[in-house]
Amino acid sequence: MGRGNHFLDIYNSLLKHFGPQHWWPGETPFEVIIGAILTQNTSWDNVEKAIASLKASGKFTPEGLFRLPAENLAQLIRSSGYFNIKAKRLKNFLSFLFDDYEGDIDRMLKEDGHILRHKLLNVNGIGPETADSILLYAAEHPIFVIDAYTKRIFSRHGYIDADATYHQMQELFMKCLPQDTCLFNEYHALIVRTGKELCRTNPHCDSCPVEYDLHKKGKNAIK
DNA sequence: CACCAGGCAAGTA
């Protein structure tokens, strides 16, 4: 392993250990975007159920959801949790989509990345992680997505400060890695996989590049 | 039973 770039070494170790994670499990950019909003602080299993019921409603298009009353939308996405507030967030996004791009996802995705990021952050209900997930996984721009696992794992391993901001962490990852959409896609997915896998089912994972007790959370967590 | 999940915004001091 090269001594110079731990971030790339860790990526290669995780990829070798877990294999490709095949994110994002959405069939279209539209589905990826809806999933990105629904999965906020929520398990992907619950989001899949919500997306399935949206599809079953026959209204899983920008126009269909835009016309649907928020109360009806909330019931369809019930399984994803926070359904009232997420129905509003979906509506806020759809209003933006119709206001700025005539409801055309492809047109939105052709927008300049920096401008689109700024606009997405201006939508109530879309924060940095959701915006970057849309940019990376739907628009396929090379931008690194930071999440709670990233912060927990890398700060406890001493690679980043415990009080680092989202922007600081993103800058560091992007400074240390090649600007490659596929790599950023896979790395974020591998970090999430690592957090899930080692926090729960596999506490004695010897061959894993990151150690179990360094990223536990809850009352037994290390600081 | 407690705890967590691919966050974000609003409220409080």
Next chain:
DNA sequence: TACTTGCATGGT
């Protein structure tokens, strides 16, 4: 500015 709280279902 710096914490805290609400949002809510479903799995382990």
